[in-house]
Amino acid sequence: MVIDLTGTDQGGLPVTMSTTTAASGDYRFEALAPGNYTVTERGQPTGTLDGRTLAGTGGGTASAVGSLPSRISNIALGLSQTAANNNFGEIPPASLAGTVYADNNNNGSIDTGETGLSGVAVTLTGTDDTGATVNLSGTTTASGGYTFADLRPGTYTVSEPTQPGGTVNGITTAGNLGGTATTVDVLPSAISGIVLAPGASSTANNFGEIGSSPDLRVSKSHAAPVFTANNAAAYTIDVRNAGDLPTTGSYTVSDRLPTGATLSAQPTGTGWVCTGAVGDSSFTCSSSTVSAAGATGAAPIAVPVAIGAVAGGGGPAFAQVNNAVMVEGGGEIDARRPSTAERNLFNTNPTSLPLCDPTIQHNACRDPATVQSAAAVSGAVWSDIGTTPRQLDGGDKRLPAWGVEVVDVASGRVVATTTTGADGTYRVGNLLPGVELAIRFRDPASGVVFGYPVNGHNGTGSGVTCDTATALLAGTASSCATQGANPTLGVVLAAGQELTQQSLPVDPSGVVYDSGTRQAVPGAVVTLAPVGVCT
Structure with a gap:
């Protein structure tokens, strides 16, 4: 690295000299007359960023970090004096990178077959170690990747200011050096509090997005405020498409009746083909009726059931039962189908499913009902x-x-x-x-x-x-x-x-009355027959 020496000797003559650092990074100017000098680092060393410049034993004024070229001025050199340790500190640059990708199964990881989204705007903001404000912009490459290189140490936020076209927000994931990612319901997506040390590389700051597709949701309700054991009851199932594309092909509702409840007839609904015979405790209904984006497509499903004695707990106490329902299909991408957790709860623990919402919000949900003994x-x-x-x-x-x-x-x-x-x-x-x-x-x-x-x-x-x-x-x-x-x-x-x-x-007593006027008839004779004693 070339180091320049400039100044004026004690005779007032200008001094200009140059040298190159050794393999160890050391440099030295010798045989200098007494005078006032400045040493300057000519250019920034390749692959580094400006660090701290320190004046040595001869005193002087060092330039501030980030002020280029780096120099130490006003070094007062006396007769036979050595001014040592006039040092130029450099730091390795940090970087921050990640990927914007189609998270088809909405699990927050880039899985095999999931591709990046190109041309997505990404911004980096923050404050570096000098107190300077950082505001950088970039776009993702063909593979969906982005990188902000040559960063000074500091604390940064990377954000996706605009939702990519044809997608809805998925899971945002902080990278290997940590940070705080926004939740799915927060836009724009961002990862804040990323702390970069000198030379640090923060990777996998990823923005998962969900591609356009149908998104089927289901709800279930019952009309009677309380069910009664050994009596009839009825449920209603409603399905809507909360996605941004119409449904394609068939979609299926699966239903598990609560313990003690069975079908009293096969479920029905216009546009639906249902399985389930009398006495069954589960059934499915499928439909290919096109449901437009954001609309309720197929008609409601009517589910007639018989509530058995066991549903009421076998006594006067009121019992709580839960009906589980789930919907999927119609061209949904994996991210919008019921999750593994939702499927497991539907099959094994319906009481832990969310309550069905009358506005039809869930892939799988439960409809609680109170059953009283007859x-x-x-x-x-x-x-x-x-x-x-x-x-x-x-x-x-x-x-x-x-x-x-x-x-x-x-x-x-x-x-x-x-x-x-x-x-x-x-x-x-x-x-x-x-x-x-x-x-x-x-x-x-x-x-x-x-x-x-x-x-x-x-x-x-x-x-x-x-x-x-x-x-x-x-x-x-x-x-x-x-x-x-x-x-x-x-x-x-x-x-x-x-x-x-x-x-x-x-009571054998009574009233004799006129059948026309409905008025009592006085003086009528009433005879009990046969004569004798009734036994």
Whole structure:
């Protein structure tokens, strides 16, 4: 390296000399007259950056780091004096590099078959060791790579200011020297806090991008607020394309029903072909209906199910069950298909899947539902000829074959029927708790709804009072027996419990009335036949 000496000797004559550093980097100017001198490094050594310049034993003023050419001025040299250690420190340059690539499986690594994206703008900003602001720009090569070379030590941020065309943001990964990468939901993508020492090489500061493709998402819901064991229920599945291209080819929904739930019929939906027979606990539905980018394509899938007793936990306690659903296909790239983790959760641990979102946001999700145990109602029908009116005692005659109907008050629909047994008793199970029901009794001969029912047919009663509003709100039982022109027995049942003594005493007394005017007829003679004693 050429070193120049300039200055003025004690006689006022100018001095100009040059030398070249030895293999060791040393240099020396000899036989100098006393005077004032400057040593200058002519040019920057190849492959280096300016480091610290240090004045030696003769004093002097060294140029600042980054000030070129490097020099030490005002070296005062006396008679026979040696000014040693006038040194020029140089540093190796640092570099920062990485790749912008199509991360087809969205795993944050450049895998076999994944290619770089060329022509992508990349910027480098930061502050070097001199305090200077650094602001550099570049573009990726044909292989997707980029490099910022000849960097001074400092702290830097590399960023991708514009999302490459035809892609969505993928995983950004800090390189071998660390740094903080932005998350997928943050744009522009950047890696900050990259600290470069002299000569350091920070590599693999990579920007993963996801290519354009369909991106199918799924959601599932159920209408009833609570399922009831041993009763019917229904789910609805919706699919949409959240990607930036229309779907191509077939896509498939896979579904795993919760424990204790089975299909009561094959799932259906316009444009869908579904597997799954009655009694199955899993099924698939496939469709080739084109779903435009950002749109809901195929129609919803209706899933009728039967909720078994095991789903309710076998008791009055409420149980929580989770239905798992997943969608894939339609031309999605691997990055937009369900991940390995999502598949594993779907198959083995659906309770850890995210909750299905009504805005249809997930590759795989779960729809939680509460299952309550069913309720029951029971009682008896008898001819009230015993000693205690409207109470079942030893003198009463139990009546078999009477029809018993359970009616949903809101719809007027008969939801269950049975007949009294030989002992006059009945029981109806698998009823919905928490809804208003009516119990009515039909005469087996005429089919006419008959009599004035009672809540409680022995001395202790049923233990349930008439309070419909509280029962509906609190999940308790209620029974309201009313008389008058239209006698009714209205009940609300509690989950997992049986409401007993909801009964009908058939009283041989009655009213004789005009069928036209509906007015009572006084003085009518009523004859009981046959003559004798009823048994």
